Amino acid sequence: MRATPxxxxxxxxxxxxxxxxxxxxxxxxxxxxxxxFVAFTRTLLEEYRSSCDERSGSTQNLLRAEACLVRGxxxxxxxxxxxxxxxxxxxxxxxxxxxxxxxxxxxxxxxxVAHSALLELPSEQLDTYLLAAYLACxxxxxxxxxxxxxxxxxxxxxxxxxxxxxxxLFRRGDARAIQALVSLDSTLLSEDERRTxxxxxxxxxxxxxxxxxxxARPP
Numbered sequence: 001m002r003a004t005p006x007x008x009x010x011x012x013x014x015x016x017x018x019x020x021x022x023x024x025x026x027x028x029x030x031x032x033x034x035x036x037f038v039a040f041t042r043t044l045l046e047e048y049r050s051s052c053d054e055r056s057g058s059t060q061n062l063l064r065a066e067a068c069l070v071r072g073x074x075x076x077x078x079x080x081x082x083x084x085x086x087x088x089x090x091x092x093x094x095x096x097x098x099x100x101x102x103x104x105x106x107x108x109x110x111x112x113v114a115h116s117a118l119l120e121l122p123s124e125q126l127d128t129y130l131l132a133a134y135l136a137c138x139x140x141x142x143x144x145x146x147x148x149x150x151x152x153x154x155x156x157x158x159x160x161x162x163x164x165x166x167x168x169l170f171r172r173g174d175a176r177a178i179q180a181l182v183s184l185d186s187t188l189l190s191e192d193e194r195r196t197x198x199x200x201x202x203x204x205x206x207x208x209x210x211x212x213x214x215x216a217r218p219p
Contacts, residue, residue, distance in 0.1 A: 058088040058089075059093060061080045061097070062080075062081075065080035065081045065100045068104075069107070075104075075108065078104040078105065078113070081100050082101065095122050098120050098125070099117075099121060099130070101117040102114050102118050102130060106133045106136075111134070115138075118131075129164060131147060133164075136171055141168055145165065148168060149165070162185045163193070169181065170200065173204070178197065179201065182197055
């Protein structure tokens, strides 16, 4: 018996519906497995890139740059970071090199390099200390102070943000605010730290000097 066009079309539609159902079912079953495979592949790729960084010397450049920054040689730290970034392949290493580069630029009062470095950093590498120091480097102390005060209100109220805020208030020359902060957070500062701030305030009052007692540094 010859099939009519109506039956042929109905059969075709039925077949298409069946195929679609199979595809949906397959995606539901294989979806999680596919995601696991993609994640596993990415992990392997990142491990391969990390091994390449070890062989190229980029990882060592990071360690040397960090050591230079700690001992105050920001210029050499910047050179090492740039050299490391030129060859670094792994995401984690590039982020860490970029953060050290940003701190070195801030220490050298180079807002242009600091800005470029910050643009390349993933969001998880950005913190209150680095952003506030960058703003201060750009002569935007008021914005930096507002940022730190907001962070403290949200829970970052500790010795680190207290010292950072004192540093920024010195930049603005706000002696009264510094005295109030030291009194409020006296338990968060050591006796030597309080004495250092008091000595700096006396010198500032006597000489009209707004120089900082110490530079802001990452915690």
